[in-house]
């Protein structure tokens with residue numbers, strides 16, 4: 001079997017939006033390492049940008065690993081360490097202080113991906129023209145949908161759409177969810193904060209991704225569309241495309 005090498009291209013955008021004064025979202029793009037992330041500091045909480053910034057800073061410091069397992073382990077450790085630091089920090093602050101952030105991370109290693117998350121920042125995969133959400137929100141809305149108390153169709157109109165049930169920095173023990181699988185050539189991954197998905201539905205996102213000529217164009221259009229819809233929240237995302245190297249290119253390189 002021929003070995004297919006993958007190369008990645010990524011673009012990212014982060015914008016304060018049209019209503020908020022502070023951008024508490026942070027994005028990370030370390031394409032050479034195969035590591036990308038979006039963190040959304042929790043609005044309404046004190047120092048949300050501190051929490052999202054700490055997550056990204058910790059991921060910036062990760063060294064290359066020689067196995068996918070070690071890589072994933074390391075990323076999980078780093079986020080758990082930030083969680084402990086934030087929880088300890090909050091304890092030293094005024095009672096009731098929470099310094100939290102959502103996180104969604106994508107790792108690529110040896111032709112496989114792993115997506116880790118906590119909260120309602122999402123990961124999507126566009127493959128063969130079809131967009132699938134590869135994360136599951138840790139939110140009140142998602143829990144109500146899962147329990148059958150709320151129809152998915154009614155979810156956008158549901159008032160407490162911003163209430164999340166899991167985040168980094170909120171509880172002593174943090175469970176990060178994980179979704180993983182093989183990467184195929186032309187796969188496009190999207191990591192985003194809820195400032196994007198709160199303004200554009202999955203069909204709208206898929207339409208932009210499937211009709212843009214480049215990742216840059218897709219990113220520009222996603223941001224423009226979000227702003228045109230009112231951008232009530234900070235909006236941040238990373239688009240990552242996997243390109244399969246051509247066999248003849250590999251031949252020449254060898």
Ligand SMILES: [Mn+2]
Nearest residue numbers: 040194195233
């Ligand atoms: Mn948000």
